[in-house]
Amino acid sequence: MMVNLMEPVYRIVHISDTHITKYGQFLEEKFDEAAKKIGGLEPPPNMVVHTGDLTDNGVLADYEFAVEKLKMIGSKVIVAAGNHDERNYGQSLFREMISPLEYELDEGEYRFFVVNSPQPDRDEGRLGRRRQSYLEERFKNLPVDSFKILVFHHHLVPVPHSGRETNVLEDAGDILEMVLRFDVDLILMGHRHVRRVLRVEDTMLVNAGTLSSTRTRGRFGHSFNIIDIESDGRVEVNEFNLG
Numbered sequence: 001m002m003v004n005l006m007e008p009v010y011r012i013v014h015i016s017d018t019h020i021t022k023y024g025q026f027l028e029e030k031f032d033e034a035a036k037k038i039g040g041l042e043p044p045p046n047m048v049v050h051t052g053d054l055t056d057n058g059v060l061a062d063y064e065f066a067v068e069k070l071k072m073i074g075s076k077v078i079v080a081a082g083n084h085d086e087r088n089y090g091q092s093l094f095r096e097m098i099s100p101l102e103y104e105l106d107e108g109e110y111r112f113f114v115v116n117s118p119q120p121d122r123d124e125g126r127l128g129r130r131r132q133s134y135l136e137e138r139f140k141n142l143p144v145d146s147f148k149i150l151v152f153h154h155h156l157v158p159v160p161h162s163g164r165e166t167n168v169l170e171d172a173g174d175i176l177e178m179v180l181r182f183d184v185d186l187i188l189m190g191h192r193h194v195r196r197v198l199r200v201e202d203t204m205l206v207n208a209g210t211l212s213s214t215r216t217r218g219r220f221g222h223s224f225n226i227i228d229i230e231s232d233g234r235v236e237v238n239e240f241n242l243g
Contacts, residue, residue, distance in 0.1 A: 008228035008236075010110055010147075013038050013045040013075070015224045016190030016208035019084060019215070020066040021056035028069075030222045030242055031212040035072035037240060041226070047107070048075045051190035051208055052082025052118070052153030054098065058090020063097050078105065082153040082190065083118040083125065091120060102131075104138070110147045110229075113138065117152040117169060125154030125191075126170040132178055139182035147229065148184045157200075159192040159207055179203055186227070186235060193217050195225065197237045204235050211242075 015034065019025050038048065054070075055062035070077060081094050081101050095101060105112040113135060117125035127135075139148060154169050156176055169175055179187060180201050187205045194217050195209040209223045210216060222242040229235055 008043065009231045010107075010229040011041075011043060011045045011047075012149075012188075012227040012229070013041070013048045013224060014051065014188050014206060014208045014227055015048065015211045016051040016153075017053040017082070017193055017210040017213055018050070018066070018069075019053055019056040019210070019213035020069055021062045022065055023057065023062075025056045025214050027212045027214060027222070031069055032072065033242055034211050034222075034224055034240075035069075037242075038224070039072075039074055045075045045226075046110075047112075048073055048077045049112075049151055049188050050077060050079040051151060051188050052080045053084040053190060053213075054079055054082065054094075055085050055090065056213075058085050058087035058093065060093060063090070063093045067097055078112060078114060078151060080114050080151050080153050081116055081118055083123050086118045086120045089120070091118075109145060110149060111142060112149045112151060114151045117154040124170055125152075127152070127175055128171065132171070132174060136178060136182065139184070147186070147233065148182070149186045149188065150179060150184050151188045153189065154191050155189045155207055156187060156205060157198065159194050159196050176200070185233070186229075194220060195223055195239055197225075204237070206237055209239075 054066050079098050101116040189207050193210040196207040198205045208225050223239050226238045
């Protein structure tokens with residue numbers, strides 16, 4: 001991991017695809033190690049963002065376990081729902097035990113927009129016209145100096161080294177056009193268990209790898225992202241590799 005010598009104005013820790021369960025796909029020691037590392041960061045994060053697949057099966061036992069594990073992360077935590085979270089009618093448990101499926105969070109200059117990309121019991125994702133229209137209206141009315149952060153599970157552009165490409169957002173073209181038109185600063189995503197950072201015009205697209213699932217890709221292992229936003233709006237993204 002590179003060391004940022006400047007004190008960031010705002011720090012985000014970006015985690016994803018924990019796949020918490022007691023039924024075999026979750027590496028609890030990796031999660032616990034990550035929670036300890038996150039708790040020891042200097043400066044500490046202003047926000048921890050989890051971009052989905054918090055649970056592996058979306059069942060009650062998974063959610064109960066996930067709630068306990070999330071308590072190990074002391075910072076504020078935003079969680080977007082993933083396709084695994086919405087299996088087995090898991091979206092009802094997500095709303096009850098974690099957070100609304102969609103909401104905005106106002107952190108002063110920093111505005112988080114959490115949107116629900118999964119479709120229950122399907123791996124494919126989409127945002128749809130309703131969400132797109134809502135986001136367009138909100139982006140249009142934000143103060144000019146707002147730093148816009150969009151959070152969802154599915155990836156907006158293909159991710160290398162992640163296997164057959166079947167789960168990019170079904171309406172990715174329309175969503176990409178919208179975020180570029182409104183100069184969205186940062187998009188946080190997960191889903192493919194491969195970390196990737198890509199800038200398209202003025203928008204930074206960041207995928208997180210898996211934090212604690214057994215389903216890694218090649219030798220990429222487990223990791224999380226540390227995202228530092230500087231006073232001039234520059235975004236620096238570094239990987240913390242857990243091995």
